[in-house]
Amino acid sequence: MTNQIISNNSKINHLISTDDLNYESIIKIFDMAESFFKIGQRDIKKIPLLRGKTICNLFFENSTRTRTTFEIAAKRLSADVINLDIPTSSQSKGESIFDMVDNLIAMGTDIFVVRHPEAGVPNKIANHVASNIHIINGGDGSNAHPTQGLLDAFTIRKFKKNFSNLKIAIVGDIQHSRVAKSEINVLSTLGAKEIRVIGPKSLMPDNIDQLKVKVFHTMEEGLKDVDVVMMLRIQKERMNNDTIPSESEYFKSFGLNQKRLKIAKDNALVLHPGPINRGVEIESEVADGKQSAILNQVKYGIAIRMAVMAMMVGKK
Amino acid sequence: MNLPKPDLLIDKIFKKISSEIDKDTCLIGIPSGGSLIINELKKKIKGPVNYGLIDGSFYRDDLEISGIKLKEKTTSINFDIDKKKIILIDDVFYTGRTIRAAINEIFDFGRPKEIRLYVLINRKSNELPIQPNYSAIEIDAPKNIFINLTHENNNLIFSTNKINDESNNL
Numbered sequence: 001m002t003n004q005i006i007s008n009n010s011k012i013n014h015l016i017s018t019d020d021l022n023y024e025s026i027i028k029i030f031d032m033a034e035s036f037f038k039i040g041q042r043d044i045k046k047i048p049l050l051r052g053k054t055i056c057n058l059f060f061e062n063s064t065r066t067r068t069t070f071e072i073a074a075k076r077l078s079a080d081v082i083n084l085d086i087p088t089s090s091q092s093k094g095e096s097i098f099d100m101v102d103n104l105i106a107m108g109t110d111i112f113v114v115r116h117p118e119a120g121v122p123n124k125i126a127n128h129v130a131s132n133i134h135i136i137n138g139g140d141g142s143n144a145h146p147t148q149g150l151l152d153a154f155t156i157r158k159f160k161k162n163f164s165n166l167k168i169a170i171v172g173d174i175q176h177s178r179v180a181k182s183e184i185n186v187l188s189t190l191g192a193k194e195i196r197v198i199g200p201k202s203l204m205p206d207n208i209d210q211l212k213v214k215v216f217h218t219m220e221e222g223l224k225d226v227d228v229v230m231m232l233r234i235q236k237e238r239m240n241n242d243t244i245p246s247e248s249e250y251f252k253s254f255g256l257n258q259k260r261l262k263i264a265k266d267n268a269l270v271l272h273p274g275p276i277n278r279g280v281e282i283e284s285e286v287a288d289g290k291q292s293a294i295l296n297q298v299k300y301g302i303a304i305r306m307a308v309m310a311m312m313v314g315k316k
Numbered sequence: 317m318n319l320p321k322p323d324l325l326i327d328k329i330f331k332k333i334s335s336e337i338d339k340d341t342c343l344i345g346i347p348s349g350g351s352l353i354i355n356e357l358k359k360k361i362k363g364p365v366n367y368g369l370i371d372g373s374f375y376r377d378d379l380e381i382s383g384i385k386l387k388e389k390t391t392s393i394n395f396d397i398d399k400k401k402i403i404l405i406d407d408v409f410y411t412g413r414t415i416r417a418a419i420n421e422i423f424d425f426g427r428p429k430e431i432r433l434y435v436l437i438n439r440k441s442n443e444l445p446i447q448p449n450y451s452a453i454e455i456d457a458p459k460n461i462f463i464n465l466t467h468e469n470n471n472l473i474f475s476t477n478k479i480n481d482e483s484n485n486l
Contacts, residue, residue, distance in 0.1 A: 314382060
């Protein structure tokens with residue numbers, strides 16, 4: 001694994017997955033993010049930390065929120081930002097990803113945020129580049145989305161404080177969701193009392209038994225007594241058509257509505273990584289309701305991404 | 317190294333501040349030493365004064381060398397500083413680089429009328445054209461000794477540590 005956090009000087013080399021982030025590293029990122037969140041509340045939301053650095057958002061897959069929040073995070077740190085949206089189909093000139101990356105490094109890029117539909121690509125790039133270049137995985141296939149996992153846990157910490165008392169349910173397409181995998185990872189490292197996954201059998205990964213989670217196939221059972229409900233987006237682009245019967249059928253069984261939310265604890269928090277499919281995974285009344293922290297996630301996401309980027313500069 | 321008790325120096329700084337404080341004065345400490353001094357001043361100064369903290373960590377010039385360091389106390393200025401007189405408070409004045417960073421950060425909050433710098437100890441070793449307006453004591457100390465105000469069993473003490481890398485922790 002190239003993912004590496006050196007505890008003494010808070011230095012992150014690459015952030016490829018949440019697998020080898022230990023408890024201390026996650027808390028360090030959170031504490032740093034706390035500081036950056038405060039900067040987002042100032043009139044002048046900009047600090048000179050990454051002045052002169054160049055950050056390249058290398059996106060081989062569509063994204064609005066993730067790319068925008070990475071861009072805002074970089075700009076608030078005074079970095080220069082290059083956004084490259086490259087549909088994989090248009091890598092037609094025959095240039096390999098490594099050649100593309102090498103060219104961008106020659107142009108002065110210091111940090112790459114890489115999103116790719118294929119699992120493992122950010123890791124391959126991290127292994128390819130020299131040690132003064134840093135890679136952040138912005139989501140790779142069904143594998144990992146580390147900053148999303150971190151920001152979701154950070155959001156929970158802002159509202160619920162102590163993880164050791166929390167029962168947290170992740171609902172939806174666990175199999176195709178890199179978000180779910182990163183969330184499960186971070187939450188178990190932080191010592192969550194119980195992590196549940198709720199979804200149809202067809203959307204559970206084969207290795208679900210190896211993850212430290214309790215599996216439920218109905219909302220009625222799975223939501224009982226939970227403190228946090230983390231909804232996932234139905235990933236139409238990663239599914240064969242026969243995995244779920246229809247959107248309305250799915251909503252009937254696994255959609256989050258007010259009635260189902262009542263099964264959870266009274267003050268249960270509702271999260272969703274976005275973009276929301278209203279009426280497919282979540283009812284508008286819940287998404288916009290007072291228990292929803294969906295827009296807080298977006299704000300905290302900027303702070304988390306600032307923290308990760310900031311921790312990449314400094315002593316080699 | 318023989319250094320006076322911090323309490324005596326804080327008392328001197330308190331007297332200096334109380335002779336000139338007015339409704340437009342804000343006291344802003346630089347963590348961590350400056351925030352410990354602010355805590356003491358809060359007990360001594362009567363009447364409403366705006367207290368704040370300015371960390372400056374994100375504005376430092378040595379990030380490439382030392383990496384980012386997060387202090388326990390970070391910037392917190394919850395009042396308008398426009399047209400105010402700011403007294404910056406720190407434990408030890410050494411190279412002036414921390415103060416440079418702090419002043420830069422302050423200007424992201426507004427445009428004060430005046431910024432002054434009061435410290436307990438002036439080491440008289442500024443590397444920039446910056447120096448305190450007031451220091452409770454001036455000392456000569458070897459360059460590789462790091463001096464800072466800290467807590468020990470609920471008492472404030474000066475701790476002195478030898479540093480190998482000069483660029484660290486200043």
